[in-house]
Amino acid sequence: MGLSWQQGPLSAGAIGHFLTPEPLPERLLxxxxxxxxxxxxxxxxxxxxxxxxxxxxxxxxxxxxxxxxxxxxxxxxxxxxxxxxxxxxxxxxxxxxxxxxxxxxxxxxxxxxxxxxxxxxxxxxxxxxxxxxxxxxxxxxxLGHAADPYHRIDVRDTSRTLDVRLGDTVIARSENPVVLYESGFAPRWYVPRADIDESRLHPVEGQTFCPYKGLCDYYDIGEARRAAWTYPDAYREVERISGMVSFEADKVEVHLDGTRLLPEPGQNVISHGVDRGLDANEAKAR
The missing domain is CATH 2.170.150.40 (Domain of unknown function (DUF427))
Structure with missing residues (x-):
């Protein structure tokens, strides 16, 4: 995320490269x-x-x-x-x-x-x-860490069709998902609740915190653990995804316009600690 974290241009896992005639040093500060x-x-x-x-x-x-x-x-x-x-x-x-x-x-x-x-x-x-x-x-x-001015999130409407399946079971089908573009990550697709068979979503204990989006809840789907997530009260900068659900493409089948989405390398979020004394109520009140 941002300039030097996750897959940013100064990180070890950068997805792009500098167009220079000579290799750059392995570490750039x-x-x-x-x-x-x-x-x-x-x-x-x-x-x-x-x-x-x-x-x-x-x-x-x-x-x-x-x-x-x-x-x-x-x-x-x-x-x-x-x-x-x-x-x-x-x-x-x-x-x-x-x-x-x-x-x-x-x-x-x-x-x-x-x-x-x-x-x-x-x-x-x-x-x-x-x-x-x-x-x-x-x-x-x-909250979380010093704000990275190079970290950006854009949320866009789309008319593409998103299908989510677990085996032969349809979990969700939407013709109006939204896509969230976040620095250093592949696109994340969020589905409105009305397009989901919510009987297949089983809430699990435990939340994670994103400094840019807020508190995140998770769901099991059948035997697929933490296969979906939601930000029930996303921060105002990304409030369009509040309550919507996104699905892990390595745990359930996610198809976009008929093409199956596969997880990309380095896309797992890497935890780097939280604020001292930060609790859920304070994170919500940001």
Whole structure:
């Protein structure tokens, strides 16, 4: 997802390639000014507040926000003396974050021996996402990870016919599904409830969370486990898919205009952790 995660252009599993005469390095890091006000909250205190954040995109990771020291509550950072080594960016000094009676170890870090080509990260500190209470852009909490400006979702109507089967059983047939295009993923097809035999959908316990779409519920279909999913209250940016159902093409047969859809390599979502203390009610309230 986005620039360096999942199948983005800077990820190890990129689906495209750069048209250059010489091979690019196996690892490419990309840093840019975020151009958004970003804040970090810890123990009911804003420990960082900046309009000069640098976002670092590193292969296989979500983007990480680096704050200039002058925009951080200096008393909140306590050196630990622990130093590790980043393969591309050199020595990394770790900090404990301390506010009032609250202390979290290894909650922030800074690169202290940067190579010349990465000098723009000098004097900047990043906070461990799950160690902090919350990250905000302006007054709105950002959930899951720093927002990737290269991650995009488009939802489109279509008049194509989608059929879903499990063996000889028809699970769904729709002439007006919607298709969701999301950075780094193959298209996902969502079916209106009216076009589904809902007696075949058996809700299962457990939800997952997408920072861009919200909380996701799952269904078993016969012996096919978690073969379908839905976002019952999708975020407003993708609210058109709220309550609609999508189906896993490797667990049931999904046919689009008579052609069976097959799963594409690298399409499984890779979990990268969630916010500390994030619960379902808070995710819904975003």
């Amino acid at each position: 990309f840093a840019e000014r975020l151009r958004r006000r970003m804040r970090v909250r810890f123990a009911d205190t804003w420990v960082a507040d900046s309009e000069n954040v640098i976002l670092l995109h590193e292969p296989g990771r979500y983007p990480v926000a680096y704050f200039p020291r002058e925009d951080i509550d200096r008393q909140a950072l306590v050196p630990t003396g622990r130093v590790t080594h980043h393969k591309d960016l050199g020595d990394t000094a770790w900090y404990t974050v301390h506010v009032g009676e609250r202390t979290t170890e290894r909650a922030a870090w800074e690169f202290t021996d940067l190579p010349g080509h990465a000098a723009e990260l000098r004097g900047r500190v990043a906070f461990a996402w799950r160690a902090m209470d919350a990250f905000h852009e302006e007054d709105e909490r950002i």
